[in-house]
Amino acid sequence: MHPAYSIIFFTTASGAGYGLLFLLALAGAAGFPPADPWLGGVGFALALGLATAGLLSSTFHLGHPERAWRAISQWRSSWLSREGVAALVTYPAALIFAYGWVVEGRTGGLWALAGLVTAALCVVTVICTGMIYASLKPIRRWNNRWVLPNYLVLSLMTGAILLEALLIVFGQPLPVVAGLTPVAIVAAWLLKRAYWRFVDSEPGAASVESATGLGNLGKVRLLEPPNTSENYLQHEMGYQIARKHAAKLRRIVLVFAFAIPLALSLASLLVPAGVAAAAALLAVPSVALGVVIERWLFFAEARHAVTLYYGAAAA
C-alpha cells in the first residue's frame, strides 16, 4: 500500500497525542501528579495539539477536505466515521478536565469523572484508528489480530515517553510513570515482533488462482496487464519501492523506537535528576523517528489482493 505521509503523520501523532492524553487524564483522576497549572497546561496543549495536528493532517490527503464534516455521519457501519465521532467527542471531556486541572486546580471528585471519561474516549478513538486497517479483508497484513494491539500499545508507549519527559522537565517525576514507560516499551516491542513474524509467514488474503477462478486449469500467471502505464490501482495498492530495504528499516525501528527509549527510560531511573531529564528528553526524538519508520513500513509492506490481477505472486 502507498504510504501517504499525511496518514503516517496522522496515525503516529494522534496515537502519541491520545496516549499522552489518556495517561494525563488517568493519572490526574487518580490524584498522582499535583494539579500544577503549568504541567497541566503544557501537557494538555501537547496532547490535544498532537491529536489535532494528526486529525488535520489526515484531511490533507482528501480529494474534498471541505466536505470532511460529512465523515462523522456513518458511524453505524464505518470505522473511519466512528473514529471521527470518537475524536470529536473526546474534545469536550478533555477540555473540561483540563479546565479543572489548569484553572480550578482540582482533579478530584466530578473533575476526576471527566478525566476517566477522557481516558476511556482516548482508548475508543485509538481502537477506531486501528480497526480502520484491521477490518480491511483484502489486506491480510492489516486484517489480523496483531494490528489493533500494536496500535493501542504503541499509542500508550509514545504517550508514556512524552509524559515522562514532561514530568521530569517540570521537576515532578512520578515513579508510576517512570515504571510504566519501560514496561510499555517492552510490550510494544514484543507485539511488533509478533506482528512481523505473522506478516512474514502469512500466505496472503487470496491467490491469483482464486482471483481468476482458473486454478482448476493449473498454475495461473499474468500474460498481459490491461494497461501499458501504471493506473490508480497499481499506484495506490501496488507500492513496491524500497520494500527491499524492509529488513534494514525494521532494525532501525527496533533501535530507535524500542532499544534506545528503553535504555534511556531505564537509565533515568538510576542516574541523578539532571542526567535523567536529559535522558527522558532524548528518548522523544528517538521514538518519534522510530515510530514514523514503523508506520511507513506498516503501509509499504502491506499487500493488497488486487495486485494479484497485476502479476503479484502473493497478496
Next chain:
Amino acid sequence: MTSLPRHSTGKKLGLVIDLDTCVGCHACAVNCKEWNTGGYMAPLTDERPYDSDPMGVWFNRVHAFEAGEGAQSRTVHFPRSCLHCAEPACVTVCPTGASYKRPEDGIVLVDESMCIGCKLCSWACPYGAREYDQREGVMKKCTLCIDRIYNENLEEIDRTPACVSTCPAGARHFGDLGDPESDVSKLVASRGGYDLMPEMGYKPVNKYLPPRPRKDVAGAVGCGTRMEPVAGEAKGLLGWIDRMLS
C-alpha cells in the same frame, strides 16, 4: 446511508462474463469509457493522455492470463469490473454515505457530491473496481450503466450496459441474478458460473463462466479420425498417365 439495505426486492442486477468466448478485444472497456465519460459518473478523467505515462479512470479493464502448463496451457482473456457484491465492504467503510447499495436492484453506486475522496472504499475492494479521479477528487466506479438500463429514450434492445451491448463475441450477459428463472441465472447454472475470490465473503453478484474443456483431437469437434481420399480411379488421359507412372 452506508449500512447495507435491510430490505431488498431480491433483484440482483449484474453481469455474466464468459471466459470461454472472450477474445480480449477490449471493446467492452472502450465502449464503457465512451459511454460513462458522458454518463452518470462523468467525466472519466484522463491525465497526460498523449505522454509516455498516461493515467486515467476506467471502469472495465481486460487482463490476459495464462493457465496451466505445456500443451495443456491456455490463454484466458479476463475482463474485470465492479461485481456489485451482495456484501460490499466498499459501501460499509464509507464514512460519508457517498457509497450506497440500492435496495431496488442491488447496484452499488457513489454519490459524487458527498464523496470526500478518502479512498478507503478502494482499499476495501479486493477486485479493484473503484478508481480515484485525481482531478475531480472523488472516487468513481461502474454504475452498471443505470443511465442506459432504465433509459426510456433508448430502444428497448439498447437498454443494456455499454460493455454488454458492444461485445462482438457475445461474451457478456446482463440480467437479474436474483431470479433463478432469468436467462443469466440459467446460463450460470448450466455452465458452472462461479464467484471471484469467494474467500473474501463479499458475495459478488457478477459471475464468470469457466473456459470449456479443451477440444484437442479432431473427433471432439465432429471430424472423422482420419481423412480418406475422395477421388476414385482416374479415367481417360489422367488414368493412362497414372497407369504408366505406377
